[in-house]
Amino acid sequence: MSILSLKAMKTDIGQYAVLHDVTLEVPQGGVFVLLGRNGAGKTTTLRSIMGLWKPSAGSVIFRGQDISEMHTAEIARLGISFVPEDMGIFGGLTVEENLILATAKGQFDNARLARIYELFPALETFWTKQAWSLSGGQKQMLSVARAIIEPRELILVDEPTKGLAPAIIDAMADAFREIAQTTTILLVEQNFEFAKSLGRDMAVIDDGRIAHSGSMADFAADKPLQDRLLSLSA
Amino acid sequence: METITKIVTRFGGVSLLPVAVALLAFVLIGAPSSWVTLTIAGLAMGMMIFLMASGLSLVFGLMDVMNFGHSAFISFGAFIAASVLAGLSGWLGSDLIILNIAALFLAFAAAILFGMAAGWFFEAVIIKPVYKDHLRQILITMGALIVAEQMILALWGGAPMTVHRPQFLEGSFLIGDITIEVYRAFAFMLGLAVYVALYLTLNRTRIGLLIRAGVENREMVEALGFRIDRLFVGVFMLGSALAAMGGAIWAGYETLITPALGGEMMIVVFIVVIIGGLGSIEGTLLGAIMVGLMANYVGYLAPKLALTSNMILMMVILLWRPNGLKPAVK
Ligand SMILES: Nc1ncnc2c1ncn2[C@@H]1O[C@H](COP(=O)(O)OP(=O)(O)OP(=O)(O)O)[C@@H](O)[C@H]1O
Numbered sequence: 001m002s003i004l005s006l007k008a009m010k011t012d013i014g015q016y017a018v019l020h021d022v023t024l025e026v027p028q029g030g031v032f033v034l035l036g037r038n039g040a041g042k043t044t045t046l047r048s049i050m051g052l053w054k055p056s057a058g059s060v061i062f063r064g065q066d067i068s069e070m071h072t073a074e075i076a077r078l079g080i081s082f083v084p085e086d087m088g089i090f091g092g093l094t095v096e097e098n099l100i101l102a103t104a105k106g107q108f109d110n111a112r113l114a115r116i117y118e119l120f121p122a123l124e125t126f127w128t129k130q131a132w133s134l135s136g137g138q139k140q141m142l143s144v145a146r147a148i149i150e151p152r153e154l155i156l157v158d159e160p161t162k163g164l165a166p167a168i169i170d171a172m173a174d175a176f177r178e179i180a181q182t183t184t185i186l187l188v189e190q191n192f193e194f195a196k197s198l199g200r201d202m203a204v205i206d207d208g209r210i211a212h213s214g215s216m217a218d219f220a221a222d223k224p225l226q227d228r229l230l231s232l233s234a
Numbered sequence: 235m236e237t238i239t240k241i242v243t244r245f246g247g248v249s250l251l252p253v254a255v256a257l258l259a260f261v262l263i264g265a266p267s268s269w270v271t272l273t274i275a276g277l278a279m280g281m282m283i284f285l286m287a288s289g290l291s292l293v294f295g296l297m298d299v300m301n302f303g304h305s306a307f308i309s310f311g312a313f314i315a316a317s318v319l320a321g322l323s324g325w326l327g328s329d330l331i332i333l334n335i336a337a338l339f340l341a342f343a344a345a346i347l348f349g350m351a352a353g354w355f356f357e358a359v360i361i362k363p364v365y366k367d368h369l370r371q372i373l374i375t376m377g378a379l380i381v382a383e384q385m386i387l388a389l390w391g392g393a394p395m396t397v398h399r400p401q402f403l404e405g406s407f408l409i410g411d412i413t414i415e416v417y418r419a420f421a422f423m424l425g426l427a428v429y430v431a432l433y434l435t436l437n438r439t440r441i442g443l444l445i446r447a448g449v450e451n452r453e454m455v456e457a458l459g460f461r462i463d464r465l466f467v468g469v470f471m472l473g474s475a476l477a478a479m480g481g482a483i484w485a486g487y488e489t490l491i492t493p494a495l496g497g498e499m500m501i502v503v504f505i506v507v508i509i510g511g512l513g514s515i516e517g518t519l520l521g522a523i524m525v526g527l528m529a530n531y532v533g534y535l536a537p538k539l540a541l542t543s544n545m546i547l548m549m550v551i552l553l554w555r556p557n558g559l560k561p562a563v564k
């Protein structure tokens with residue numbers, strides 16, 4: 001059963017039509033990868049799901065409910081969290097404040113916190129530091145931690161490996177693998193190796209339309225298809 | 235140079251600026267007792283301006299809304315408080331200090347309640363339709379300011395209005411050979427109390443945490459499940475109430491108010507939030523104190539420059555720090 005389905009979703013930004021027809025079934029559990037060239041509409045797709053852009057047509061069905069008209073805050077409360085491309089860290093707040101803000105009641109669940117410390121030990125080390133002073137990788141960890149500090153059904157993650165060192169990318173992959181045991185992850189990536197190691201199902205978006213969808217194993221084996229859909233030329 | 239910068243940062247960085255200004259003024263003025271009097275006047279003025287400006291800064295920080303109508307709350311607060319005090323002049327002259335305080339309390343309460351109600355109305359009717367559109371915001375809030383000024387003119391007339399002060403805030407007291415006006419000390423203490431309350435709310439409560447986060451990145455706070463728009467109404471009402479309260483205190487300080495008050499204060503308040511850095515309450519306080527001190531020192535040393543001094547201050551600070559002294563992290 002799908003946890004999320006996008007049906008002929010169209011999104012305009014100002015007067016520009018950015019998404020023309022995005023139709024997608026994200027199955028429950030595991031990592032679903034959305035690939036695509038620069039400017040293909042990946043970020044716009046995630047923002048439309050989150051209600052940060054309002055789709056102008058089509059529907060966004062989350063666990064059987066159309067959420068395309070809902071306010072972002074209500075969508076979040078249904079159990080969807082968002083790790084944006086720029087990480088969306090509150091730099092003037094400490095690591096602790098960034099996380100406590102994301103809890104529904106202003107209190108930590110100790111078991112979840114322990115799990116987060118285990119996934120990202122750096123966050124415990126820099127607990128009382130203002131978040132602007134963290135490194136890029138640590139900020140990314142904080143952004144992911146913030147998305148799972150409450151139990152969630154679906155996490156939207158936008159290019160989490162951008163600008164990160166290889167060692168940190170590996171740690172991030174381990175974290176996502178662990179998180180995907182209990183939560184569905186919709187992952188936007190340009191780093192194909194990273195995406196391949198995590199994804200079970202996948203789709204490619206191109207010029208605001210879904211150009212291909214299927215299993216990651218099949219796509220990884222089809223080099224011509226990859227070249228056609230992801231290469232810089234064409 | 236680098237070590238100097240380090241030492242300065244260690245002891246408070248830009249927060250030391252008012253101290254530096256005060257020291258410079260001490261040298262230039264020469265007479266210590268005049269300097270103390272001017273400094274206290276400057277601090278009191280700074281605190282009142284802080285009250286008037288804090289709401290504007292938070293509203294801009296949280297929702298990116300430029301409200302040129304903000305000073306309407308200041309003038310209405312001043313006139314409403316002055317009217318209440320005039321109506322209760324019997325209480326004000328009384329030797330019973332409790333009646334004095336009651337009259338003052340009612341005057342401030344009226345201004346604050348008006349500020350809250352007007353803020354709620356203003357946000358719903360005037361601001362809400364123009365979110366995310368700066369040009370329209372400027373036009374419509376300027377329009378609202380003009381309407382408000384005309385309403386004051388219609389309600390209170392164009393003649394200057396004398397403000398009655400409660401007996402216990404009249405006069406001055408002496409410390410050594412230094413005279414301190416009671417009202418100035420009162421204005422300073424009241425402003426300081428509000429600053430401390432605001433600071434604690436922003437830094438020690440969950441609502442404050444949401445506001446600070448919202449000032450940095452509104453979308454992200456919403457994506458975490460919180461309705462910033464609903465929070466914003468509350469912040470807007472609070473900011474309007476503080477502006478009205480600032481106007482009420484200012485009225486008692488000036489003792490003579492005219493409908494032009496709003497327009498005059500608007501310039502000062504904008505200078506303060508721009509110097510301080512939009513969206514930060516610490517920055518607003520710093521900017522307000524700087525402006526208050528400068529106005530008094532320059533007024534004494536070179537009266538002809540008094541009007542331009544704050545403009546010059548703003549330009550110098552913006553050349554040095556284009557985002558203001560203590561901007562909220564964005
Ligand atoms: N705020 C905006 N205003 C106008 N056009 C926009 C805006 N944001 C995105 N676009 C356009 O929409 C298209 C899709 O952008 P989007 O950010 O969704 O791409 P993306 O697949 O995430 O790209 P990248 O890999 O570079 O992050 C691009 O052509 C972009 O120029």
Ligand SMILES: [Mg+2]
Nearest residue numbers: 042043044085
């Ligand atoms: Mg993108």
